[in-house]
Amino acid sequence: MGGNVEILLTEGAIVTQDEDRRIIKNQDVFIKDGKIELIGKNLRENADLKINCRGKVIIPGLINLHTHSPMTLLRGYADDMLLENWLKEKIWPIESNLKAKDVYYGALLACIEMVKSGTTSFLDMYFFMDEVAKACKEVGIRGFLSPGILEFGTPEVKDVQDQMKMSKEFIDKWRGDELITPVLGPHSIYACSKDTLLEIKHISEEKDALINIHVSETRKEVVDSEKKFGMRPVEYLDGIGRMLKWLTTRLAT
Numbered sequence: 001m002g003g004n005v006e007i008l009l010t011e012g013a014i015v016t017q018d019e020d021r022r023i024i025k026n027q028d029v030f031i032k033d034g035k036i037e038l039i040g041k042n043l044r045e046n047a048d049l050k051i052n053c054r055g056k057v058i059i060p061g062l063i064n065l066h067t068h069s070p071m072t073l074l075r076g077y078a079d080d081m082l083l084e085n086w087l088k089e090k091i092w093p094i095e096s097n098l099k100a101k102d103v104y105y106g107a108l109l110a111c112i113e114m115v116k117s118g119t120t121s122f123l124d125m126y127f128f129m130d131e132v133a134k135a136c137k138e139v140g141i142r143g144f145l146s147p148g149i150l151e152f153g154t155p156e157v158k159d160v161q162d163q164m165k166m167s168k169e170f171i172d173k174w175r176g177d178e179l180i181t182p183v184l185g186p187h188s189i190y191a192c193s194k195d196t197l198l199e200i201k202h203i204s205e206e207k208d209a210l211i212n213i214h215v216s217e218t219r220k221e222v223v224d225s226e227k228k229f230g231m232r233p234v235e236y237l238d239g240i241g242r243m244l245k246w247l248t249t250r251l252a253t
Ligand SMILES: [Zn+2]
Pocket: 066, 067, 068, 214, 253
């Protein structure tokens, strides 16, 4: 809720993120213009929106550190499979049919669901990311958005050099936006070669952009990496120009 709207939360247990991680019980929070203005007892009688929080906690917005938000559309499409088979046999084939409009509606649904359950920021990787940005803006949620880079192509752009060019343009377009933070998105060490990863690292330095990548998602990925590179995925990435410094990573799907 933006603009000049006033929100009053009354008599809640406020979970702070100050140094002592204090929990302030049975107090009110008054929010104006999207910012917390006052905390205390009996702050005022009314506001545009007043919510009685007695018996509830008031927490900071949650941050979802790994999403492919438009995949809300694929919920239940394929489950209980090994990751590699799930991707190759089910997900990548159906994703190849997705259009920009589909991505927009999938992301919009995800953004609405996230906001409804208290998430105010998320780190996303997909394609047609301008559509995801559009959904974020409409819902008013913060998105750290990375167009996925995969050497065998995405439904949006086939050639990996073109994908990297598009990522640069995406960064230039959205940098400085109040809700959108553009991020680089090499999919994984099995979808990007060492040369591609190095190039992405250089773009990251040039554009001062974070990198979002899947790392060690499965036992198979670790074993394959040990066989192919003689080291585990994290060691391999760290060997590529001390890449870890730029990485935000995750360890499961
Ligand atoms: Zn993922």
